[in-house]
Amino acid sequence: MVQQLQLSIGDKAFQELNEALEHGVSPELRRMLNGLPAPDAAHLLESSPPKLRSLLWRLIDREMEGDVLQELSDEVRQFFLDRMNVAELKAITEGQDVDDIADLLQQLPGTITRKVLDSMDSQDRQRVEVVLSYPEDTAGGLMNTDVITIRPSSTLDVVLRYLRRHQDIPEMTDSLFVVNRRDEYIGALPLSVLLTTDPSATVFEVMQTDLKPIAADMEDSQVAQVFERRDLVSAPVISENGQLLGRITIDDVVDVIREEAEHSMMSMAGLDDDEDTFAPALKTARRRAVWLGINLITAFIAASVIGMFQATIDKVVALAVLMPIVAGMGGNAGGQALTLVIRGMALGQISRTNLKWLLSRELMAGFLNGILWAALVSLIAYLWFRDPIISMVIACAMVINLSTAVIVGASLPVILKSMKIDPALAGTIILTTVSDVVGFLSFLGLATLFYS
Amino acid sequence: MVQQLQLSIGDKAFQELNEALEHGVSPELRRMLNGLPAPDAAHLLESSPPKLRSLLWRLIDREMEGDVLQELSDEVRQFFLDRMNVAELKAITEGQDVDDIADLLQQLPGTITRKVLDSMDSQDRQRVEVVLSYPEDTAGGLMNTDVITIRPSSTLDVVLRYLRRHQDIPEMTDSLFVVNRRDEYIGALPLSVLLTTDPSATVFEVMQTDLKPIAADMEDSQVAQVFERRDLVSAPVISENGQLLGRITIDDVVDVIREEAEHSMMSMAGLDDDEDTFAPALKTARRRAVWLGINLITAFIAASVIGMFQATIDKVVALAVLMPIVAGMGGNAGGQALTLVIRGMALGQISRTNLKWLLSRELMAGFLNGILWAALVSLIAYLWFRDPIISMVIACAMVINLSTAVIVGASLPVILKSMKIDPALAGTIILTTVSDVVGFLSFLGLATLFYS
Known part of the structure; x- marks a missing residue:
């Protein structure tokens, strides 16, 4: 079943090597590994758990190391770079493209970068220094100097x-x-x-x-x-x-x-785009802890809103049963608006001229869905608890929360980006907080009004 | 503020046109629009709300229409194709690459495709038919036949x-x-x-x-x-x-x-990757309704779990305050595992040989974070409610839910893919259901045991 997930790039050697791997290290394995094109060897390293990855790396020939390193993602490459001395680093930069050498050097501590640069001949060094003088994420950092x-x-x-x-x-x-x-x-x-x-x-x-x-x-x-x-x-x-x-x-x-x-x-999801799929458990846990910790704050804010209405819940326990529906549906509707706008911004589609239209469209769509699902939820709630007040309160709360959530979801990316904050990362957290808080507040707040 | 979001591809004409647009239709506007490279004109159409989009389309010269259509995303293109007759369709295929013509024809109803094909000269028709004989998402569907x-x-x-x-x-x-x-x-x-x-x-x-x-x-x-x-x-x-x-x-x-x-x-987020950013409100609302409806089922499943424990909540209302924390943290932790594995699968990194390692790594990382946050949440819960039972119960429930959620999050994409179901679409919904159900069940279930 999982077999078919195996990457098949039409390269038999790659599959054979994967099979050979299951039978342990052998000279045959080494031969096959070094016979792979560098991008395939790099892919194999990236697809391997830490122990196997280190083992494979040791099997790779010196002269192939530079080519393989170029193809690795930053995080995996960093692991190997950290374990190399200056002589080894010098060796792997030989014969590489100027932009690739610059990429490598940017990952090294300043003093080591200096040492490697000093060891290069002056023409090469100058070329690399030109590329290094531009930030990695600009045209200058991407360019190569080999031009006819x-x-x-x-x-x-x-x-x-x-x-x-x-x-x-x-x-x-x-x-x-x-x-x-x-x-x-x-x-x-x-x-x-x-x-x-x-x-x-x-x-x-x-x-x-x-x-x-x-x-x-x-x-x-x-x-x-x-x-x-x-x-x-x-x-x-x-x-x-x-x-x-x-x-x-x-x-x-x-x-x-x-x-x-x-x-x-x-x-x-609070992950780095360069995240190593096969990072060790402790490293993974530590990284994710940060994101989970931030989300915990959000969760406690929502909990404290519920906490304000304990007396009402004590009176009508059905409120506790239904309240996650209001909050959750707001989160889902807002998430759709957020995702659509983030994609639109990445494609360069959102501008001053069309933002207003987009926000009113989102509000309208959110409101319509709010009405639709409010009606259904209200009916189900009535059939379940036979209480017209709860049925009416949940309907109002859903319309309020869905409309708020889509407007927040659609405008957050634009606001965050203008503040130079990553819309995808911060947007999700803020949206969850808003849809939980507004959801619980409107539902439990209205209930408190009507049941008092 | 929003000004700086404006796409600037170093093409002044594009910006000038955008400004001219604000002053309404003019011959000048038409001239500028038709002076843009086709991809830029297409981008402008994609970045425009429906009315403006139709207006701009009417301003585009006949001979440019084909080139612009090629550059549009499927959904926006479909809108214009639906409004063309066979003669217009014939006209726009002239001078286009074979693979692009095939792309267009695939979006048309069979009878119209036939008519357009019949109108082409026999050599061109044969070429297009070769490409059309392969599914759109294969090498055959992507290829062009102009080869030296x-x-x-x-x-x-x-x-x-x-x-x-x-x-x-x-x-x-x-x-x-x-x-x-x-x-x-x-x-x-x-x-x-x-x-x-x-x-x-x-x-x-x-x-x-x-x-x-x-x-x-x-x-x-x-x-x-x-x-x-x-x-x-x-x-x-x-x-x-x-x-x-x-x-x-x-x-x-x-x-x-x-x-x-x-x-x-x-x-x-339950969106189609070809989704038109500027689709009208009604269309947007209708499409999103499906996804929201499915999520509503999930929400009611979770609510029914809570419903089983109304008596316990009635006794200890603090449970209602804290329960969203347990469910939410599980959802967040599971979402990270889900996202990482979906990306790993897209990169072809996940295979039979490393899946077991990956799952145990996820379980370990989830368990570690479970322990960490359980300890903190347990402490805060105690300080808040001064109840050692609730403090202990929430700690256990969090460890259970985070561990379950990461395992489900990490294995779902693999299982769904082997069943030929989109892991990103179905994975998110199933994961939310599981983390809500397990979260409420473990927290309220344990509480019921200890408070009875």
Whole structure:
């Protein structure tokens, strides 16, 4: 049954290795592991509990370690980086792309980063330092510096001969970038144009200027939107004064898109998007304790609201039976509004111009559902307890709570974001608090009025 | 404040248009709208409430409609498709990629699809029919049929001259595909190799065979994993007997990745991942009603558990005050386990070999947090109500409920998936039911034992 969950990427080697694993360590296992492409070996490490993970890591050949580390998620990578000395760190950066080296170095303590940088040759060091000078979550932090540049005055024939002198061109090169004498980006020459145009044409004549360069300080989520909208494979990154600094490729953007999309879901459960699925129990428990502790405060706030109405509950115990329904339905309705708006914001759909419409739509939808379910719940409550007061009170409380919850759910992400607070993380907690408090307060409060 | 939420993709035109919009319809507005790249116009439509959306759509030029439709999400696109006649539908498919036409046609009723197909020339129709013969969520449904194929015996020089006879080559072509006489895929010639190798070499000598072709019936989520792992820009799609059918490009895979990542978050709130952010209130209310109705059943199940213990609550009303804490904390802890496992499954990390470890880790982490928070809640409960029994009972109930909830949360996705039920959608509801029922049952049940 669970068998079919096994990842099958059409790579038999991966499955065979997984089977070999069940029979313990062997030279055969080592051979198979090191025969895997680095991303698959990394995936195997990420899918392994701690002990097995350390064991597998020791089996990986030195020269493969750097490639595997690049493919690991931050948290798992950190574990291995922490256990390496400077010489080992130097070794794994060799032959890596500049942006990947920068990623690694950013995870190390400052003094060690310095030591590794000092050990690199000056050209490489300079390149890495350029990338390191930009925050990790900007275009500058994402970019690579391996760019083939050409001059506008060259003919395509010259460009073709120039390329032929290369052993290889950088991966994901779909365009060559055209720069002027001051190294300023002025256009792009797609390989497709290079291959289909008369070689006697000059670069200037056929280059495309509609591929807008990306500013080095653009946020990575915006870079992702540009790539998605324009269906780009690579794009030039420029400095403030227009100089070409490097190039961003779609493979790095895909990682941004996945992380961003996962972030909201994980945050809503108080998890980090980089969370190691196979972290040890103690670490897991410690991390989650924080989130549970915050939720406990919420729970006690709700409890204290109930506490105010103990006398009423003592009089009509049916209130205790029904009160979680009011609170819960508010939480569910609000959660839908919250999730929809968080997704809309991630897609860049929510703005000043449409927010008002969205909020009134949510209020209307929440109110309609409030009426609908209030009627049903009210009927069931009456049939259950044969008490018209309780039946009427729960109906009013549900309409109040559902309407409040959807308005809070829909507006929270916008308010939190403008305060630079993560909407997914804080939004869920605040919404729960509000729907519990308003739910209990309206239901028990109205009941107290009518039963006194 | 909200201003800064405005999407800024470095495209001034987009912002200007948004401002022009506030001043009503004008020829200027029409000109600006039609001057936008199609993806931006589509984004503007998606970010607009219904009335404005229809208005903008009417302003879009006929020849741009097809491009804009391609970029819309299914639900918004459906709205416009439903309002088009066959002649309009024919017009918008002209000049579109085969995979995009297939996407459109799949959204139309069968009879209309047939009419549009009949109106196409026979070569185009055949191509679209090939793509239509595969389900939308498979490699076959994702692929495009515009592929440049070459023969292994040609020299690179011949290939270069062949390319130069093209006006243009298909977008995102980073490799030419090599086929034998039976049209079977045998390898790929990356443009980078073509450009850096001596033109007298034959294709056979320099082609790469490590780019494995993708079977047409592979699920799109697996295709996405292959692209992510191998950092691909394009990949060949083959039929069962090895014949080259077409090619998948990264731009379509990026859409799959984003939809997949969004799907879990939206499902957990009972929303469709294709949900229109600006759907009208009535439509929104109707859709959400289903989810709220199911949650109401859950809520009544929980209420009926409480109902069994009315006598005990009547005796000790403090139980009613504290019971939501026990249920809520279980729901939170279980939700974390559920989310982590759903993400792990999406990443292909969970398998038969590591599931047992994962479940015992979750149980251990849940138990540890149970003990920790039980101790604190027990203390607070004692200080609040000065009743050692209630203090002890709530501690036991919390350990029971947190441990149960994490085990249920962690195992549900795996069980549901093996039953082909969406883990995110059903998992959240079942988990809430379990954590409420177990929470109320253990807390009120134990209390009944000790107070009787």
